[in-house]
Amino acid sequence: MTIIDGKALSEKILIEIEQEHSELEKKVGRKAGLAVIIVGENSASQIYVRNKIKACERVGFYSETIRLDENITEENLLSEIKKLNNNSNIDGILVQLPLPKHIDELNIVNAILAEKDVDGFHTTNIGKMMIGDESGFLPCTPAGVIQMFEEYNIDLKGKDVLVIGQSNIVGKPMTLLLMQRHATVQTCNSKTKNLSEKLQKADVVIAAAGYPKLVKASDVKEGVVVIDVGINRVDGKLCGDVDFEEVSKKASFITPVPGGVGPMTIAMLIKNTFKSYNQKINKTK
Numbered sequence: 702m703t704i705i706d707g708k709a710l711s712e713k714i715l716i717e718i719e720q721e722h723s724e725l726e727k728k729v730g731r732k733a734g735l736a737v738i739i740v741g742e743n744s745a746s747q748i749y750v751r752n753k754i755k756a757c758e759r760v761g762f763y764s765e766t767i768r769l770d771e772n773i774t775e776e777n778l779l780s781e782i783k784k785l786n787n788n789s790n791i792d793g794i795l796v797q798l799p800l801p802k803h804i805d806e807l808n809i810v811n812a813i814l815a816e817k818d819v820d821g822f823h824t825t826n827i828g829k830m831m832i833g834d835e836s837g838f839l840p841c842t843p844a845g846v847i848q849m850f851e852e853y854n855i856d857l858k859g860k861d862v863l864v865i866g867q868s869n870i871v872g873k874p875m876t877l878l879l880m881q882r883h884a885t886v887q888t889c890n891s892k893t894k895n896l897s898e899k900l901q902k903a904d905v906v907i908a909a910a911g912y913p914k915l916v917k918a919s920d921v922k923e924g925v926v927v928i929d930v931g932i933n934r935v936d937g938k939l940c941g942d943v944d945f946e947e948v949s950k951k952a953s954f955i956t957p958v959p960g961g962v963g964p965m966t967i968a969m970l971i972k973n974t975f976k977s978y979n980q981k982i983n984k985t986k
């Protein structure tokens with residue numbers, strides 16, 4: 702069984718970007734810039750935003766964290782985004798999700814300029830991905846999973862892949878990227894019948910449901926590839942959607958939580974921000 706080491710792979714990606722960026726920065730005269738907006742006090746969001754800013758520091762990017770009160774109006778949040786859209790030192794903008802219920806997430810995400818949408822959530826970027834055009838920004842978690850398959854030479858052609866979870870930021874875009882790589886994809890949600898039977902047939906399982914230990918050893922076949930996107934907190938401890946201890950005895954490849962998909966999500970965000978910075982530079986040439 703091989704553990705897919707997302708931490709090590711993300712570090713490798715960040716080192717490459719740091720080197721390329723330090724060269725470019727001298728020529729361009731400014732650093733790549735990422736702006737992160739966080740609304741309210743969600744503790745998990747605080748951790749993820751902290752990790753994103755740490756990664757920016759790691760690669761030498763400029764970053765801004767805009768912390769807003771959870772009672773901010775949608776209109777005022779939109780004007781914060783507008784300021785960042787017009788800020789020429791900012792190449793990437795993200796608004797950490799989830800947002801308070803009174804704010805329409807889709808409206809907010811689509812207010813970010815598509816060329817600064819380093820989350821890859823803007824309908825323009827999703828629309829491109831729908832037709833197999835990956836020239837825009839790919840959503841960070843699904844892109845990070847694809848990067849892991851490539852790094853570990855896990856071929857997806859014709860493989861039966863089961864995606865558990867159909868969220869806009871993971872399950873749905875993950876399915877598109879898998880289809881683009883000729884996998885046979887089945888997606889499940891909390892209403893799916895006979896999940897165990899479906900799991901039994903899967904060559905690859907991508908668990909992004911938000912249920913601790915949803916995927917058990919008895920559910921999966923020998924040699925299965927398991928990608929655990931789960932980020933659950935049980936008694937304050939982070940765990941995934943997979944019973945890692947038991948499932949790792951049957952899996953050929955498996956990602957740990959923490960240290961798997963999480964760090965890859967961050968690395969893809971940095972990669973998208975650097976891509977935007979490069980696109981900006983090439984446009985001004």
Ligand SMILES: Nc1nc(=O)c2c([nH]1)NC[C@@H]1CN(c3ccc(C(=O)N[C@@H](CCC(=O)O)C(=O)O)cc3)C=[N+]21
Pocket residue numbers: 748749752795796797798799820841842932939958959960961962963964966967
């Ligand atoms: N606009 C937006 N973009 C996102 O990309 C986005 C979001 N909102 N909302 C929430 C999800 C979740 N997410 C994670 C990022 C890093 C870790 C991460 O660093 N995980 C570490 C552990 C971190 C910890 O200590 O809890 C690991 O798995 O090793 C996890 C999850 C990004 N998301």
